[in-house]
Amino acid sequence: xxRLNDDYEALRKTxxxxxxxxxxxxxxxxxxxxxxxxxxxxxxxxMGLFGLPIPEEQGGMGGDYFALCLVLEELARVDSSVAxxxxxxxxxxxxxxxxxxxxxxxxxxxxxxAAGELLGAFGLTEPGGGSDAAGGMRxxxxxxxxxxxxxxxxxxxxxxxxxxxxxxxxAAITGTRxxxxxxxxxxxxxxGTPGFTVSKKYSKxxxxxxxxxxxxxxxxxxxEENLLGTRxxxxxxxxxxxxxxxxxxxxLSVGLAQGCVDESLxxxxxxxxxxxxxxxxxxxxxxxxxxxxxxxxxxxxYYHAAEKMLAGEPFKxxxxxxxxxxxxxxxxxxxxxxxxxxxxxxxxxYPVGRFYRDAKILxxxxxxxxxxxMLIARELGLSSL
Amino acid sequence: xxxVVCVKQVPxxxxxxxxxxxxxxxxxxxxxxxxxxxxxxxxxxxxxxxxAHGGEVTVLTMGxxxxxxxxxxxLAMGADKAVHLVDDALHGSDALSTSYAMAQTLKTIxxxxxILGSESTDARTGLLAxxxxxxxxxxxxxxxxxxxxxxxxxxxxxxxxxxxxxxEASLPAVVSVVEKINEPRYPSFKGIMAAKKKPVQTxxxxxxxxxxxxxxxxxxxxxxxxxxxxxxxxxxxIVTDQGDGGTGAAxxxxxxxxx
Numbered sequence: 001x002x003r004l005n006d007d008y009e010a011l012r013k014t015x016x017x018x019x020x021x022x023x024x025x026x027x028x029x030x031x032x033x034x035x036x037x038x039x040x041x042x043x044x045x046x047m048g049l050f051g052l053p054i055p056e057e058q059g060g061m062g063g064d065y066f067a068l069c070l071v072l073e074e075l076a077r078v079d080s081s082v083a084x085x086x087x088x089x090x091x092x093x094x095x096x097x098x099x100x101x102x103x104x105x106x107x108x109x110x111x112x113x114a115a116g117e118l119l120g121a122f123g124l125t126e127p128g129g130g131s132d133a134a135g136g137m138r139x140x141x142x143x144x145x146x147x148x149x150x151x152x153x154x155x156x157x158x159x160x161x162x163x164x165x166x167x168x169x170x171a172a173i174t175g176t177r178x179x180x181x182x183x184x185x186x187x188x189x190x191x192g193t194p195g196f197t198v199s200k201k202y203s204k205x206x207x208x209x210x211x212x213x214x215x216x217x218x219x220x221x222x223x224e225e226n227l228l229g230t231r232x233x234x235x236x237x238x239x240x241x242x243x244x245x246x247x248x249x250x251x252l253s254v255g256l257a258q259g260c261v262d263e264s265l266x267x268x269x270x271x272x273x274x275x276x277x278x279x280x281x282x283x284x285x286x287x288x289x290x291x292x293x294x295x296x297x298x299x300x301x302y303y304h305a306a307e308k309m310l311a312g313e314p315f316k317x318x319x320x321x322x323x324x325x326x327x328x329x330x331x332x333x334x335x336x337x338x339x340x341x342x343x344x345x346x347x348x349x350y351p352v353g354r355f356y357r358d359a360k361i362l363x364x365x366x367x368x369x370x371x372x373x374m375l376i377a378r379e380l381g382l383s384s385l
Numbered sequence: 386x387x388x389v390v391c392v393k394q395v396p397x398x399x400x401x402x403x404x405x406x407x408x409x410x411x412x413x414x415x416x417x418x419x420x421x422x423x424x425x426x427x428x429x430x431x432x433x434x435x436x437a438h439g440g441e442v443t444v445l446t447m448g449x450x451x452x453x454x455x456x457x458x459x460l461a462m463g464a465d466k467a468v469h470l471v472d473d474a475l476h477g478s479d480a481l482s483t484s485y486a487m488a489q490t491l492k493t494i495x496x497x498x499x500i501l502g503s504e505s506t507d508a509r510t511g512l513l514a515x516x517x518x519x520x521x522x523x524x525x526x527x528x529x530x531x532x533x534x535x536x537x538x539x540x541x542x543x544x545x546x547x548x549x550x551x552x553e554a555s556l557p558a559v560v561s562v563v564e565k566i567n568e569p570r571y572p573s574f575k576g577i578m579a580a581k582k583k584p585v586q587t588x589x590x591x592x593x594x595x596x597x598x599x600x601x602x603x604x605x606x607x608x609x610x611x612x613x614x615x616x617x618x619x620x621x622x623i624v625t626d627q628g629d630g631g632t633g634a635a636x637x638x639x640x641x642x643x644x
Contacts, residue, residue: 010461010577018571048573061574 002303004070011063012070018047019078024351027079030209031354034201036162037209040082045116050089054098059111065244066306069251073299076255077262078351080358081209083252088158088210089113091245093120096169096186100229100237105188109166118166123154123189123215124238131371133171134184134235139217141172141187146224148174148187150195150217156365161198161213165191168215171234184234188226195220206357242367243316246323247309249366250302253326256355256362257295260330260337263352264288267341278340287336294329301325317379324372327362334359386440386534389491390431390464391501391513394418394448394455398506408602409609410477411507413449420455423502425462425569426562430532431500432463433567438534441465443494447475447487453585460580461572467585468494474590477602480508484516486600490593491521496557498539503528503561514561524554530565 004012023040030037044050052068054060061067068090075083094113097105097120112118129136139152150172154160160168167190175183189196199214229237265288268279278284305318337352338345345352363369377383396402396416403412431442444459444467446452456467470490478486491499499521504511518525526532529541530549539558543550544565572580590597598604624633638644 006581007574007578010457010572011574014461014571014577043571046573047571048575052574056575062578063574067574 002300008067008070011067012074014047015049015071015074016077018043019075019082023075023082024078027082027209028349028351028354031079031081032208032348034203034208036085036211037082038163041085041116041119041164044082044086048114049086050094050116050119051114053090054094054110054114058098058106059114061114064310065247066303066310069248069302069306072248072251073255073258076252077259079209079354080252080256081207083255084158084207084210085119087245087248087252088121089116089119091248092122092241093159093166093169095244096122096228096237096241097188099240100186100233102225102229104225105228112166117164119159119162119164120166121157121160121168122238122241123157123160123168123170125155125157127153127155127214131368133238134182137171137173137182137184139170139172141170141174141185143174143224144221147221148172148224148226150187150189150220150222152217154215154217156202157213157215159211160215161201162211165211167191168196169228170215170217171238174231174234177232183232185231186228186234186237187222188228189217189220189222190226193220193222206354206359206361208357243319244309245366246319246372247302247305247315249362250298250305250319250322250326253323253330253359253362254295254299254302256359257291257298257326257329257333260333260352260355261288261291261295263350263355264291264337264340284340287340291333291336294332298322298326298329317376320367320372320375320379323367324369324376327359327369330355330362331359386434386438387495387497388431388434388440388442389445389494389496389499390424390427390442390459391487391499392424392428392444392446392455392459393421393502393505393507394446394452395421395505395507398422402507404609404612408477409612410602413451418451418454420458421502421505421507423504423506423562423564424459425502426564426566427500427502428459428462428464429567429569430560430562432570434498434500434532434534440497443468443496445487445490445494446470447483447490449476456585457580458572460583460585461576462570463572463576464583466583469585469587470590470593471587472590472595474597474601477605478600479605479607480510480512480516481606482600482604484513484520485604486590486593486595487513488517488520489595490588491517493588493593498534498556499559500532501559501561503563514559518559521557521559524558525561526552526554526558527561529560529562532560532562532566 048061051060052063053065056062072083141148141150167188169186170189173182174185177183195218197216202212271278301322305315305322308315334355338356341352344350397419400416403415405412435442442464444464446456447470514527526541528543530544531542533540537556540553
């Protein structure tokens with residue numbers, strides 16, 4: 001897999017051109033205005049980017065998760081807001097529905113999700129529960145007259161408040177297990193359901209052209225059949241969803257890291273100091289060499305994790321390593337690229353300034369770097385010595 | 386409706402383009418081959434016409450064997466099949482002999498409407514549509530920014546300096562399009578994978594009914610006698626406005642015969 005086959009390469013190249021010709025010229029303005037780029041999303045939908053790992057019979061492209069990762073990398077080379085919009089819509093919105101949903105749920109939502117006409121969101125994190133999502137969960141859903149009655153608050157939910165948001169999969173406590181721990185289930189709440197309130201957009205450090213919301217549920221009622229999959233399987237569902245998502249976030253991080261290399265290579269040939277283009281100086285050359293090393297190794301890490309995932313082998317360790325290595329690469333490269341650009345790097349009109357703002361969240365979202373280390377140690381048998 | 390869209394592979398405009406020193410033709414090995422940008426608009430228009438009126442879209446490409454990449458791209462966008470006219474004897478053909486070879490091929494494969502981009506980014510003659518129509522004995526509707534087909538009637542709109550022309554004809558016809566006509570789609574992954582299974586018919590000059598003496602360098606009516614690199618851009622002239630900036634700018638433009 002380290003050498004892309006013709007199909008993957010053609011897809012990668014197509015998205016590279018799309019990102020360069022369609023996204024790059026306009027995304028800075030969306031970012032500045034903190035505006036969701038509906039036109040770009042529409043065109044990505046027409047290209048099938050939201051349906052890559054979904055089978056053709058269900059309205060998708062019949063590709064796989066690695067194809068999605070390649071697309072995320074190419075998009076994030078140019079802009080992370082657009083990339084995270086696709087990542088969250090597919091990995092957190094469509095995939096849980098595809099994997100765990102009933103035939104009726106899939107029929108109702110999947111074709112529109114795969115076409116990018118509607119976006120799905122996933123409500124897991126809460127104001128008091130991030131890394132300890134299960135332990136910190138306060139949102140509840142109780143069955144009453146054939147309806148789930150949901151109460152609680154979700155925080156930092158991507159794609160939850162756009163004009164084309166279809167539903168949010170809400171993880172909620174639905175009872176108590178035999179071992180005394182909370183029973184967690186996922187319930188689909190369609191946009192516009194009474195009692196479901198979407199707050200205004202957060203003011204974020206980065207990812208400014210993506211949609212991130214706080215959600216509140218106040219006696220929000222949905223039919224009993226909106227349960228996703230089996231009652232009490234919510235925890236297992238999101239662990240599986242997050243393992244895959246980590247590979248996707250690793251790919252997105254590699255894209256940002258590569259974008260820093262691309263922009264820096266261009267700039268150091270043009271910018272002159274002390275009589276030469278700054279790329280002439282070893283101080284700059286070594287920075288860029290290090291950026292390239294980090295990007296390359298992180299790419300290999302996510303390719304490897306994806307390869308194991310597609311082969312149906314355990315990939316939790318590889319996914320955690322890829323996510324950690326890649327988000328570190330993105331953060332380090334963004335810092336160094338900004339340094340190379342000097343004062344211009346601190347200006348929002350240059351992409352590297354945007355990369356700098358967009359990089360930090362990669363060490364936090366889809367499992368913090370600390371959680372990745374915890375998972376890796378646990379995979380090595382060091383969980384509870 | 387049998388829609389044929391002519392697609393050309395050109396050297397990537399982002400890379401350095403060179404002519405060969407031996408026969409003064411384009412050095413196709415020196416640069417990456419990409420689909421000519423205006424051809425993407427032609428393919429998109431062909432697909433839109435198919436979606437509106439039914440029928441089939443056939444890609445026609447004349448070019449060396451590596452042009453298959455470009456054919457695949459057009460197929461990935463959604464065209465149904467392709468005909469690749471490829472023959473060493475075609476090397477060095479000029480616009481006139483190319484139009485002969487393409488016209489012969491079009492007569493062989495048949496068409497209701499032929500669509501092509503109004504020019505290519507390499508030779509930029511912009512002549513092919515008119516020459517094809519003449520050789521095929523059908524109407525030419527060139528530089529279209531809008532195409533309407535109703536039964537066998539075809540009408541196009543052409544933007545001009547003074548407004549727009551409306552040109553009407555009946556099928557079969559040749560249409561050339563400009564970039565204002567549509568927004569070419571990007572291939573989907575499904576399209577990319579499906580393209581590999583679509584038929585690509587390869588024709589040599591004999592199969593297409595082409596007389597070898599009328600094509601290639603020998604059959605060309607024009608000849609590249611010499612070429613030279615473009616001179617580096619000279620330093621600009623700065624007109625400093627001291628109350629007479631307008632006059633200064635006007636005098637500069639007049640000296641360059643712009644006004």
